[in-house]
Amino acid sequence: MEWVVRNPRRTDHTPGSFKVTIATGRWRDFATEDKGGDLVALAAYLFDLSQKEAALRIANMLRIDPYV
Template sequence: MHKNIYSDIRRATCMRLSEIVPSILPQGRRMGREWVALNPTRSDRSLGSFRINLTSGAWADFATGDNGGDLVSLASYLYGMSQYEAALYVSRIAGVANDR
């Protein structure tokens, strides 16, 4: 994958984070600029510790210390994908052409 595709994906997803994040983490709610959700990678029963910033895409699970800086790293974490596979997945969600 061409290096610039990561920049394209980040730019395209940042404009649509408030739409995309709830679609991949439906068990959550908006709290200010963040999406607070249940972490599907562990037995998470209450909202609070797993948060995604809807402006930057940065995310963290404050219960485990896991974190990342964008939607690609979030997809990689949630679905156990490589960064490359996650970038392809996110590019499809965001409608970013990945023919480079």
């Protein structure tokens, strides 16, 4: 199953050019060839963060201590 949307980082007029595979977390923008393999990579891309910053932000949102 895929989540199919317009890319929120750019003006996207074509629904379906940005897809996230729910089971694996893989995502891709077929118009720009940006892609990643997991939730951390997606958060880093969407919020313009490093992988570490994205992982820490997700951990904070989930109330998980990343240093335990």
